[in-house]
Amino acid sequence: MTTSSLHSASRPADLGTEPARAPRSAEPAAPARPRVLVPGLSRLFRAVAERPLPFTIAILAGIAFALLQIATSSVIGRVTEGVVVPAFATGRPVTGAVVAGALAIIGIGLLRAVTVAARRVLTNVGLFDLQREYRERLSKVFADVPLLWHRRQSTGTLLSSVYADVEATFFALMPFPFALSTVVMLAYAAVVVARVDPLILLVMLGMVGMLLALNVLLQHFAAPIAMESQRLRAKVAEIAHESFDGANVVKSMGREDQEEERFTDAAEQLRRNGIRFGYVRAWFDPLIDVLPNVGILLVVLLGAWRITSGDVTTGQVVEVAYLFTLMALPIRSFGWVLGDLSRTVVGWSRIQRVLTVRRRQTYGTSALPADARGRLVLDDVSFAYRDDEFEVLAPRTGEGLEDLDLAETTALHDVSLVADPAEGSRVLAVVGATGSGKSTLALLAARLVDPTEGSVSLDGTDLRDLTAPALTGDVALVLQQAFVFDDTVRHNVTLGADFDDEQVRWALRIAQAEGFVDGLPDGLDTVLGERGGSLSGGQRQRIALARALVRRPRLLILDDATSACDPSVEEAILAQIRTHMTESTLLLVAYRKSTISIADRVVFLEHGRVRGAGTHAELRESLPAYRALVDAYDEAAISHSLLEAGEEDA
Ligand SMILES: Nc1ncnc2c1ncn2[C@@H]1O[C@H](COP(=O)(O)OP(=O)(O)OP(=O)(O)O)[C@@H](O)[C@H]1O
Structure with missing residues (x-):
């Protein structure tokens, strides 16, 4: 027998009655289908406001990228008008115009590369800086709250908050500056397209509307699954932590198989949930991907008809079709943001549960006199x-402890x-x-x-x-x-x-x-x-x-x-x-x-x-x-x- 078992043996259990301990707090029941769009977007905007410099520059770089995309399409339209069409008409290439067009396209391409690099780097700076800040804030709460709070929490869940919940909260920030700059691009593109042909504008607006509708529908199905995933992540961490922590008990009681089963169960639930999430995305992602291509097809068909009727020129149709091709990716970035918005909401609500713990250990201002004797x-x-x-x-409840039963x-x-x-x-x-x-x-x-x-x-x-x-x-x-x-x-x-x-x-x-x-x-x-x-x-x-x-x-x-x-x-x-x-x-x-x-x-x-x-x-x-x-x-x-x-x- 070990010395510690002596200790337990030396405490007669039957000499005192032990009232049952109050049950430890469970995680609060979360709404099955949380509201995602407004709280999620508002969290992301607040994140941008918390790191204004890197995110503003990243957004500006995104906007510059969008404008350069449009400039590319306009150059291509002009090259078509000034080089390709005359070359077909005369049977001779227009050398000067070809060189000028090529240089313009290469120059714009280089500028685009710079804007992409700037956007990515600065988004990462803002994103990881925020992650660090919130991890620090969580660990400060862990240090400031009274001991009893810790006794009521599972270490695995706290670990999961610091790691997985913080990551989930800010995950959607990655494509966010790109998605925001897309708004500028869409507005500008709408003006360009309206000038070319109102009918093609209708196709474009219809396509954007359908994309948004698809994304909202995706939220509806994906959000509860994302929420469950965060909960299961915490559960896996909790069980893993408990198993490591209680390794002595597990081994000495021969409970390895049961512990393994408990862990496997939780990991399996997480796997299944991840696959469910994948299924939902698998239904929506191809549709969201294919829509811009359908748009291009419609533009080409509509454009061909409008060229024959003399309402638009070939160059204009090529410009607009190219614009649609270029817009496919930025519009997709909307989808990425919206697709991950549920993780933002769920992660943030879990972090909030820790950050809003009101009871902090407070201290006074006195010290003991030097000759204090320890009474x-x-x-x-x-x-x-x-x-x-x-x-x-x-803090929002405004209730005092005394009001609560x-x-x-x-x-x-x-x-x-x-x-x-x-x-x-x-x-x-x-x-x-x-x-x-x-x-x-x-x-x-x-x-x-x-x-x-x-x-x-x-x-x-x-x-x-x-x-x-x-x-x-x-x-x-x-x-x-x-x-x-x-x-x-x-x-x-x-x-x-x-x-x-x-x-x-x-x-x-x-x-x-x-x-x-x-x-x-x-x-x-x-x-x-x-x-x-x-x-x-x-x-x-x-x-x-x-x-x-x-x-x-x-x-x-x-x-x-x-x-x-x-x-x-x-x-x-x-x-x-x-x-x-x-x-x-x-x-x-x-x-x-x-x-x-x-x-x-x-x-x-x-x-x-x-x-x-x-x-x-x-x-x-x-x-x-x-x-x-x-x-x-x-x-x-x-x-x-x-x-x-x-x-x-x-
Ligand atoms: N965190 C807690 N939450 C709710 N009740 C608690 C908590 N800790 C202790 N209690 C309860 O308070 C009472 C006193 O517990 P305490 O641990 O002070 O007793 P103890 O004399 O030190 O016991 P032991 O000798 O077994 O360590 C017990 O009824 C116990 O169930």
Whole structure:
């Protein structure tokens, strides 16, 4: 049995009732057929306004391209009139006109190439810049929102937002400047064609109208599928992330096949949805592609008839037919924009869900005085976990929390306690059955959550009034799940702050980590690998503990932070902390008698209420429930030791 399984074995589950946790928030039900055209186009225009310089130049380059296209068609019309028709009539080529026409066409072609390059480069500049900005904005929200928000989100979905949703939102921007410049081209072409022949203009307008109608129809069918695809992308990411994260459980429980099946199912749904999207596009794309060609055919037929009746010249018909050929691609770009508009709307709505989370962690302006001694006071503190409090509070609703009927789990009721070195309670242990509110109390003391009622203060200052640096500098919380970065031991302890090697070693020594760190190939410079995969659970916990110790916080909170260490190591750690961290108050969430007995004072929680406070001996004497719980911890520890001894003998 591993040390961490000892820990779970040593916590008697039946000594406390655990009310069911509030259900985690699901993704909000999205409308089956979202409105796409107006919200989508307005998002794209806003994107252009957010990066005006590159997009304006890209659009201008697009317009220049469109005008050059038209100029090409007019040159070709003139070459037909001035070179081809006379050559047919006289049987002799008109050399000067041929050279002039050829030079004009080559010159315009070169200019067109420049405009294409400028448009593409600048569109990319604007597009990727926006993607970067929104990824940064999302990650800022992730950093600013309270811890509880993160606990309600799936990491896979958040990852998918940062990557796939941002990409989907701005995907349609790629052809957007080209499509916008097409409007100018169409207007100009309409004038040219109207001057040639109103009948041909009618053909052109009919063709453009049909193209738009086809695109709107495409939206109608494609948008819900695109929406489902984004959701499924997030789901695939979520399952993949869960499988990687829970690799230990999956392997130890032999659930590889089921996990694979779960992943395959989601990937298969995504595949099917992608194919459905492809089917829809496959119906519409050929029609949209073929329409301009039908237009050209009609122009040629109509033109031939109008030439014979003498209403237009051959050059004019060739010019207009060529114009239609040139317009096919720009008009198609409308289709690209419209075709991807549904992804814009869906991606944006998913990003919005994160960006509009109203609750951000706010900080005060106070700092603790230099001679503060770490007096922690919880004064009549109640705390309730509220369902969906983050999701429902989109800024537009204007609703306050108090107006909303939210499901609640009250974890702590009117809890008052004091840990004060001056009053002989420098080390305070919090004991209670599972679900009694110990971890919630630890979160409150570290201000990772704020009380629903009452206050938590350190040396007389409400934690809410402390600045962020004061809070993180004066209070440190170490959790059972130690996170280790893929970096050196040194960086994992300092996290980039200015501590020298001596200080790092001091912290490692107290955390009983110096020995094994010295045994690592490069000592402090050893890179620990992703999530500290090369370390044992207990070693990871000790690195995380050293990270807190090196900061010498005034208040050190350990929530089951040494659970994966042997009892003897745990005892040594706590003894060292007691001896060397004389300026820190220590709040311990304790599960072992050895831990509890080093505390100056113990607070016993039951169902979120303080049932008793005093020394371990006093509580044992006066509270049968406390005695039963602590004895049960002991029995579990003894049976574990016997089990281990048996395993060693075998
Ligand atoms: N994020 C959450 N959302 C809703 N309810 C929660 C959440 N976290 C904890 N709770 C509930 O609050 C109560 C106290 O939980 P807490 O984790 O503080 O207990 P604990 O004493 O630390 O338990 P354990 O010893 O099992 O870690 C429990 O009823 C729990 O179900």
